[in-house]
Amino acid sequence: MNTNILPSNRAVLAARIDPDAYTTGDESSGWVDMAVFENIQAIVCAGTLGASATLDAKLEQATxxxxxxxxxxxxxxxxxxxxxxxQDDVQAIINCRSDELDTNNGFTHVRLTMTVGTATSDAGAVILGHDARYQPADGGGAVDISEVVA
Known part of the structure; x- marks a missing residue:
């Protein structure tokens, strides 16, 4: 392990769904290029769910x-x-390796989609890119980060 590389360069904030009160429907992150990372980790954060609400989340792939x-x-x-x-105020994690994509058919990018059902609910999510093919990784500029403290 290279101690000169910051943890924020080893687990890179690659995409996000901003925390907010979402009405029913889908919210998706930006697309993450899996040529940059060997693995990603999507972390879904449920806040206060509305009355009878549901929250689903899945990873999608694209070419x-x-x-x-x-x-x-x-x-x-x-x-x-x-x-x-x-299940108010809980988290769920989805891990994905680059070799789990349909690479034979040219799929190279991943995003997270959350679906709120029944009632407006607080939620948000991040995708962390791990094991960058080249260090230090920067996530490709998909997320506006206002500050990183070393």
Whole structure:
């Protein structure tokens, strides 16, 4: 391990869904180029869910940064979070390796999509890029970071 590389360069904030009160529907992160990272970790943060609300999240793959031919990545979805189960203020994590993409058909990019059902709910998410192919990684400028303290 190179102690000169900051943890923020080893686990790079590659994409996000800003924390907010979301109405029912889908919210997606930006696309992450898996040519940059060997692995990613999507962290979904549920806040206070609305009455009878549900929160789903999944990873999708595409053939380019514009979302070409987007489709789900098999097995990369959380178990639905629900207000009825008392799942306010919980987190869920989805891990994904670059070799889990449909690379034979040219899929190279990943994004996270959260779906709020039934009622407006607080939620947010980040995608951390791990094991960058070249160090230090910067995430490709997909996220506006106001400050990194070393």
């Amino acid at each position: 380019n940064k514009s979302g070409g031919s987007a489709k789900d990545i098999t097995g990369k979805a959380i178990t639905q979070l629900t207000k009825a189960s008392g």
